[in-house]
Amino acid sequence: MLCDDCGRKEAVVHITQIGANGRVEKHLCESCAAGYNDFVPVQQDGRHVSVDDFLRGIFGSAQGQENKASGGTGELSCPHCGMSYRDFRQTGKIGCAACYDTFRGQLEPILRRIHGSSVHRGKIPHRSGGTLELKQTIAQLSQQLKACVEQEEYEKAAELRDKVRALKQELQQKEGGQDHE
Known part of the structure; x- marks a missing residue:
């Protein structure tokens, strides 16, 4: 438009x-x-304010209230790629993998609302599905085992240890006897 x-x-x-x-x-x-x-605001000292500054003043105050509500004093930005949360909101795209950790507090509610969960649970390929699922189960049980030992729940820890051993043996059999510990 001209x-x-x-x-x-x-x-x-x-x-x-x-x-x-x-x-x-x-x-x-x-x-x-x-x-x-007529349309360009003028400050009290007579200097003209650019339209960008004017709009930033209007919408920046809403952004400031948003930052105060989220507990931040300054604008949060990714240390790896430099993307700010405002940039994400404007584009709808994350800059890098580190952005997920940086903006975790703001992204988790959005992901839960959209996907029903904030954890990715993708499809498992059929040919490696059995072993991948076993590896994930072993990892989860190992974490539970560690937590039980820290909390001094030794009976439950012994049960989990036995389950982990059994699953590791099953994994070795499925993978052809290779040792993957």
């Missing part, structure tokens, strides 16, 4: 003014928009 004033450049500022005369829309290029002092 600028309503000069008719040469692409319109980048769109202004809708509603008044006594009804609704008036203006589509302006950047240079023509700079000439409209």
Whole structure:
């Protein structure tokens, strides 16, 4: 869309003014928009405020309230790729694998709402499904075993240890006798 004033450049500022005369829309290029002092706010010291600063002031206050509600004082960003949570909200895409850890608090509720869970449970291929499932079960039982030992629940720990041993033997048989501990 071309600028309503000069008719040469692409319109980048769109202004809708509603008044006594009804609704008036203006589509302006950047240079023509700079000439409209009626629409560009001016600070008390007489300096003009850019449209970006004006909008950042309006929407930034909502962002600030959001940060206070989430307990953050500054904007959270990924240490690996530098992506901010605001960038994620605008694009809907995560920058890297480290973003999942960085934004875990904000992403978990979203993932639960969309997928019903925040843990990925993908399909298991048929040819490796049996051993993969066994490995996952062994890992879970090993974690439970460690927790039981830490809590000094030795009887339950002994039961879990026996289950882990049996599953490891079964795994070795399925994989052809290879040792995978």
